[in-house]
Amino acid sequence: MLNIAIIPGTSRPQALNPQIVAWVEQQLAGNDDVRAEVVDFGSFDLPLLDEVVPAGAKMYTNEHTKAWGAKLEEFDAFIFVTPEYNHSISGSLKNALDFVATEFNHKVAGIVNYGADKGVRAAEHLRHILANYKLAVVRDQTSFSIFTDVADGQFAPTEVSAAPFASMVADIVAWGEALKSVRETAAEEQAA
Numbered sequence: 001m002l003n004i005a006i007i008p009g010t011s012r013p014q015a016l017n018p019q020i021v022a023w024v025e026q027q028l029a030g031n032d033d034v035r036a037e038v039v040d041f042g043s044f045d046l047p048l049l050d051e052v053v054p055a056g057a058k059m060y061t062n063e064h065t066k067a068w069g070a071k072l073e074e075f076d077a078f079i080f081v082t083p084e085y086n087h088s089i090s091g092s093l094k095n096a097l098d099f100v101a102t103e104f105n106h107k108v109a110g111i112v113n114y115g116a117d118k119g120v121r122a123a124e125h126l127r128h129i130l131a132n133y134k135l136a137v138v139r140d141q142t143s144f145s146i147f148t149d150v151a152d153g154q155f156a157p158t159e160v161s162a163a164p165f166a167s168m169v170a171d172i173v174a175w176g177e178a179l180k181s182v183r184e185t186a187a188e189e190q191a192a
């Protein structure tokens with residue numbers, strides 16, 4: 001069983017994001033290989049980055065950083081649900097990511113991206129950022145258009161857009177199970 005955190009990618013009020021996050025949660029609900037939970041950085045009251053030491057050293061001084069990091073620590077895998085803002089991810093997601101680092105090491109992620117141009121540029125930027133965390137991002141990603149996968153403000157994914165989600169999750173499960181032993185070895189080496 002793989003523990004997956006579904007990470008909403010924006011703090012924007014009245015965003016489309018919660019509808020897509022709910023869809024992701026629903027898709028995973030019937031999957032016996034995974035346990036999924038929505039982990040919203042918005043509930044951790046993170047200010048603009050206020051830690052002195054870069055996160056890789058894990059010398060957190062603020063309670064909000066400790067809580068956010070400890071929550072992420074619980075998971076084997078992540079599905080980021082990201083809009084595209086100005087050809088990238090949202091500033092609020094980037095800020096939340098900058099607080100932490102090792103919590104993502106040797107884990108796996110998938111990306112659900114959306115926007116006027118399906119959010120593919122945001123997804124590519126996110127892949128660059130996540131690589132710095134030694135976080136393996138599976139190839140298949142799920143891309144939605146706000147024009148063809150939304151009707152009257154309601155998320156209504158077409159079959160074609162939604163199709164890659166299944167193979168994305170299958171790879172997350174396969175890689176996620178394999179990476180558990182990589183983390184065990186890394187922990188043993190650190191303890192030695």
Ligand SMILES: Cc1cc2nc3c(=O)[nH]c(=O)nc-3n(C[C@H](O)[C@H](O)[C@H](O)COP(=O)(O)O)c2cc1C
Pocket residue numbers: 010012014015016017018083084085086087088114115116117118119146
């Ligand atoms: C600040 C901002 C910048 C945006 N920039 C882009 C963009 O560069 N490319 C694009 O395809 N859509 C862009 N959009 C459109 C969003 O992808 C679209 O509004 C989407 O619904 C945003 O997700 P959200 O509703 O969950 O916030 C932008 C929207 C916002 C709010």
